[in-house]
């Protein structure tokens with residue numbers, strides 16, 4: 001028989017991804033130690049209702065495994081819950097858009113839930129459990145995701161700032177290139193359409209006629225054997241400098257953590273750092289620590305639990 005016990009020091013989080021749904025339970029009374037982790041496929045192609053039933057299935061699996069009930073669950077979601085309409089928006093798993101997901105999850109699970117954008121959860125987890133631990137004085141931490149898309153999240157004094165419209169930290173959809181490629185958000189030339197992995201690969205293909213993965217483009221840049229690879233990585237560094245300098249000029253964070261596949265490129269922390277200096281409103285000087293994340297794949301689900 002299933003336990004009906006809840007443990008108030010156990011924090012439940014779910015990372016709702018496009019391909020997998022992952023649940024983690026952390027122990028607040030034991031330095032946020034992981035009690036349980038489990039993942040199942042999202043099967044998003046089967047539609048919104050199926051995603052909800054996959055979530056219920058996963059929660060039941062975890063209840064069975066640790067023999068306790070959640071008191072509440074935090075969710076890291078693609079996109080955000082619009083604070084005005086209480087429906088989802090900006091999700092790249094598009095079947096979630098327009099759905100009253102907060103209400104549907106509370107109904108399906110029978111407990112309170114909290115929803116936050118996955119980039120916000122990444123920022124929160126890295127601020128409290130990851131890279132932020134090396135910078136204990138950092139009051140304002142900005143988490144950047146540069147991968148297949150570009151997003152971000154702002155954490156101030158350990159709390160996510162989701163903002164008036166729920167779009168706090170969404171620097172990936174600022175227009176950075178006049179006349180640039182059109183974006184799913186309805187605009188063109190967004191940061192995401194310039195420096196996300198697919199955008200860089202597309203740019204390389206456009207100028208060279210060849211199709212290469214970003215990893216190979218980077219290798220050719222480093223070996224200095226391919227002028228098109230050089231142009232592509234130059235483009236990344238230059239627009240990275242402009243994009244991040246905008247963040248610093250507006251928020252001046254104490255720490256920036258850069259996650260995602262593109263964020264893993266070492267050059268961003270050397271030559272990329274120099275490019276930021278070109279555009280910053282501080283006599284070309286910066287001392288902002290810009291670092292890689294520590295939690296890897298786990299940041300989303302841990303951040304969800306910390307909500």
Ligand SMILES: [Zn+2]
Pocket residue numbers: 172173183184185186187190192
């Ligand atoms: Zn956009």
